[in-house]
Amino acid sequence: MPVRVLRPALWIALPVVTVLTMAGVGDPVTETIRYLITWLLTVLVPGVLIWRVLAGGRSVPQDLGFGAVIGICWQLLVWATCTGLGVPSLQWVLALGFYAVFFAVPALRRRVTWQPGPGWWQPAMAVLLLLAVVRTVVGLLRAWPLPPIAFDRHQDFWYQLGLIQMLKHDITPPDPxxxxxxxxxxxxxxxxxxxxxxMANVEPSHILMHQWQITFVISLVLAGWAAGEALTGKTWVGAVAGLLTGVFPATLQLATTPVVEASPAQGVQGPTGALAALVMLGLVGPVVQILRKQTTRGTWPAMILMTALATGTKPTVLPIFLAGAVVVGVYSWVRERRPPWRIVVLGLLAAGFFLAATSSLVGSTGGSRIQFLAALRAQPFYASVSGDRSFPATGGWVLPTLATGEPRLLLFVGTLLVYYLLINSARLLALLGTTTSRARGDPAYWWLAGCVAAGTCITLVFSHTGYSEYHFVRTVTGLGVVGAVAVASTLVDETTRWRPVLVAGLAGILTALLIRLLWFPGPDGPPTVGRVIVALVVPFQVLAVVGLVVVFLTRRRSRSLVFLQVIVLVVAAGLPNQVAVFSSNLYHSASDRLVVGNRNDRVYLTENEQQAMIWLGENARPGDVAVSNVFCMPPRFYTYCKADAFWTSGLSGVQQYLGAWAYAPKNLEATQNKTSFLTQPSPWPDRLQESLDAVRRPTPALLTKLRQENGVDWLIADLRAGPVSPALDRLAAPVYSNPDVRIYRLR
Known part of the structure; x- marks a missing residue:
């Protein structure tokens, strides 16, 4: 098929395949079309135009990738303006007004020109986007059916959904x-x-769970491509970077177990962490121009916009960015023999935005602390071998197992540390940019290395009450692999011998395949330190031996060729697991294998519970308040139950008088690094008692107080959460009932 025919065919196939595959997992066709058009017109296209005017024009892929990120800044500005004025429905007016202004101003209109590129880049990008979309649908969206299907969805999903519900009406949202x-x-x-x-008239739950995931992974591929191309100026590097960020992320898992997270920075229950990885890639655009002294008049405004976006995305981004600025600042000062003021400004910009956000936008960090190697609690076999079942962020300054000083446990901790570094080795190869002759003179590679090292190391010294220290390393998930590919490209020149490189790649793939097929599934019997070493580390040692053999047998070895072989070997070794996971998900999807919720999981919600909250959301008005007996998951309340039942506010969008309190700052701080935040007593005991009494032992005086003094409009009584008084039928107005939930309107 001629390229001139293939190119439009692939671009047409992208939205068609997206709509059809999403219809297969429950998304209405018209809903998906509305959402994709909304994202295209309010995020991607405006972002491309803004980036092009400010700092773009180097290539279309770069404009698309960095535009996809800066377009979120524009969309948030539109949202904040209209929502702050109390007219969210006017967002389309402001969004479309952008186009009227842009094309009415000749100076802006003239910037809409495109630099020609290689003829293959468009088909390649379309194929990558198709693969990324299909992988996301069959591997992620299919596993998260839409409400009200009974399912065991992670509690964080409901928390995130509740925030979206509040932000539809308020730019200074309360805790829902x-x-x-x-x-x-x-x-x-x-x-x-x-x-x-x-703007798209789509349910928030559908956007969070399905629709946003698609546009996110499209943006991730585009931003990965743009970052790789911006670092090197080579289109092929961008294509490989896009592949390894959004389609087959370079996480190195060799044996089938233990399972290593293989998702390209995605998580339905964690959109903030996902966006952090995307923003980190977007920052590459203006940072590279500033570090290389290639700025335009709009580079610094673009830098400020992206830094502002990073501020409210995740509290991991700016510390990582600042660490990278410190590393490149020291390097540039030594090399240039004068203060690198442009880098000082970068650091001050990041620090200033971070400090400004600490009072309102950081959040979820209460109870966290410095604790060396605390992240290893979440690594395989930790509790079973060490016997340490302490809660995260509790104990002394070091991991309790390490503090024992017992040689056996020290060896075990060392094994887990090595394993953590090995599964992230493809990203850590970006650090080679500070050692290779062609890259180490470029400040961009020093900044990138500083960011990757910071994300990897902060994870090991910080302890969060919910293991969220891992968001630091996830933030550099895409950036690290882009850096590794970029470093590899600097090792390639006209004298490069490709046969040894191809042999290294083939050896990595074959070794990983054999390990995956032949390695035993896990420790045989109770796990011991020796068995854990065999299960976790030995597969990587096998790969290392194969790599040494390949390098040793290579004639006329040079340092650059060896580094190139190592990068190719490691990246290639990660592909079999990625392809196997993708293939398995694709097969299960094609064979219509149903995804069934686990009724025994504590976060399982019935269809009746979800349907009741959906009804409430459809009948409540903005500003309404509800009282309920739902605080914990599973729903039945008892002292020290896990108070993370955010689904009442999440599905209904109705403000709770008192709902789940696990993530409240007061609750997180109350742990005092001694207990779990999930099982803390309520910081509002009076409200808790009033809520329980309103459902179990209602009196006219109590319901009148809730209605008149606290503004409560609705009462939610979940029969799975505890007893419900029959007197409610007399004291309040019954408006909804099903086998699990009753809803009343307070008089």
């Missing part, structure tokens, strides 16, 4: 689970979804 408490959280991703929900 605790009436009168301000929301201290990094909610920019949620605000973007809230704006898109209003």
């Amino acid at each position: 689970s605790v009436l009168g408490e301000p929301l201290i959280y990094h909610w920019f991703a949620n605000a973007s979804m809230a704006g898109q929900s209003v």
Whole structure:
């Protein structure tokens, strides 16, 4: 098929395949079309035009990738303006007004020109986007059926959904689970979804769970491509970077177990962490121009916009960015023999935005602390071998197992540390940019290496009450692999001998395949330190031996060729697992194998519970408040139950008098690094007692107090959560009932 025919055919296939595959997992066709058009017109296209005017024009792929990120800044500005004025429905007017102004101004209109590129880049990009979309649908969306299907969805999903519901109407949102408490959280991703929900007329739950995931992975591929191309100026590097960020992310898993997270930075229950990885890639655009002294008049405004976006995305981004600035600042000062003021400004910009956000946008960090190697608690076999079942962020300054000083446990901790570094080795290869002759003179590679090292190391010294220290390394998920590919490209020149490189890649793939097929599934019997070493480390040692053999047998070895072989070997070794996971998900999807919720999982919700909250959301008005007996998952309340039932506010969008309190700052701080935040007593015991009494032992005086003094409009009584008084039928107005939930209107 001629390229001139193939190119449009692939671009047409992208939206068609997206709509059809999403219809297969429950998304209405018209809903998907509305959402994709909304994202295209309010995020991608404006972002491309803004980036092109400010700092773009180097290539279309770069404009698309960095535009996909800066377009979120524009969309958030539109959302904040219209929502702050109390007219969210006017977002389309402002969004379309952008085009009228842009094309009415000749100076702006003249910037809409495109630099020609290689003829293959468009088909290649279309294929990558198709693969990324299909992988996301069959591997992620299919596993998360839309409400009200009974399912065991992670509690964080309901928390994120509740924020979106609040942000549809308010730019200074309250905590949806605790009436009168301000929301201290990094909610920019949620605000973007809230704006898109209003503009596309799509349910927030559908956007969070399915629709946003598609546009995110498209943006991830585009941004990965743009970052790789911006670092090297080579289109092929961009294509490989896009492949390894959004389609087959370079996480190195060799044996089938233990399973290593293989998702390209995605998580339905964690859109803030996903957006952080995307923003980190977007920052490459202006940072590279500033570090290389290639700025235009708009580079610094673009830098400020992206830094502002990073501020409310995740509290991991700016510390990582600042660490990279410190590393490249020291390097540039030594090399240039004078203060690198442009880098000083970069650091001050990041530090200033971060400090400004600490009071309102950081959030979820209460109870966290410095604890060396605390992240290893979440690594395979930790509790079973060490016997340490302490809660995260509790104990001394070091991991309790390490503090024992017992040689056996020290060896075990060392094994887990090595394993952590090995599974992230493809990203850590970006650090080679500070050692290779062609890259180490470029400050961009020093900044990138500093960011990757910071994300990897902060994870090991920080302890979060919910293991969220891992968001630091996830933030550099895409950046690290882009850096590794870029470093590899600097090792290639006209004298490069490709046969040894291809042999290294083939050896990596074959070794990984054999290990995957022949390696035993895990420790045979109770795990011991020796068995754990065999299960976790020995597969990587086998790969290392194969790599040494390949390098040793290579004639006329040079340092550059050896580094190139190592990068290719490691990246190639990660592909078999990625392809196997993709193939398995594709097969299960094609064979219509149903995904069934686990009724025994504590976060399982019935269809009746979800349907009741959907009804409430459809009948409540903005500003309404509800009281309920739902605080914990599973629903039945008892002292020290896990208070993370955010689904009442999430599905209904109705402010709770008191709902789940697990993530409230007061609750996180109350742990005092001694207990789990999930099982803390409520910081609002009076509200808790009133809520329980309103459902179990209602009196006219109590219901009148809730209605008149606290502004409560609705009462939610979940029969799975505990007893419900028959007197409610007399004291309040019954408006909804099903086998699991009753809803009343307070008189």
